Amino acid sequence: MNTLKSIFFCYGLLHSLLLSAQDKPFPQNIPYQVKIEVSTEALEKLFYSTGTCKLQLSPTFQFIGNIQNRTEKGPSVSTVLISTENMQGAMLSLSRSVKPNGSIQYTGHLLRLHNPDGILLIEKDGHYYFIRTEQRYLVAE
Numbered sequence: 001m002n003t004l005k006s007i008f009f010c011y012g013l014l015h016s017l018l019l020s021a022q023d024k025p026f027p028q029n030i031p032y033q034v035k036i037e038v039s040t041e042a043l044e045k046l047f048y049s050t051g052t053c054k055l056q057l058s059p060t061f062q063f064i065g066n067i068q069n070r071t072e073k074g075p076s077v078s079t080v081l082i083s084t085e086n087m088q089g090a091m092l093s094l095s096r097s098v099k100p101n102g103s104i105q106y107t108g109h110l111l112r113l114h115n116p117d118g119i120l121l122i123e124k125d126g127h128y129y130f131i132r133t134e135q136r137y138l139v140a141e
Contacts, residue, residue: 035129036061038121043106043128047080047096061130065092089113094121111135 042055046063047070049055054064065082068091072078076098084090087110094108106128110119118135121128 035131038128038130040104040106040128043094043096046082046094047078052085053082062086063092084110087112089115 038061045055046053049067052064052066054062056062063084064086065084067080068083069081070078071080077095079093079095082092082094084092090110090112092108092110094106097105097107099105105123106121108121110130112118112135116135117132119130120133121130123129
């Protein structure tokens, strides 16, 4: 009898895990009230930094971190992974891609250990912003 209960329990657990792992659309109504504008020059400096990087990304946001990994995926895409020193347990992942027309697009996010919120890099009207959002929207990759 205990075996039968265990089988039903495992089946129910597996079923709930499969349902929760399905793709969910990215919400279009993320609140932008907590946003920090970042210059493209500051983002570009992060891709050429070595070792420890310390940049004033905006008047209210100083970033201090160590380069953990740098990856080149062909001539047009590069990614950098930076562990932060001024935010306990946070990792910043940034990607830079060169489009066929020559323009550069930046994407990225900062995940913080033991914190329900993260930071997402977005582009709006030609400007880049870090916005605070729930980490569940950041780990869909």
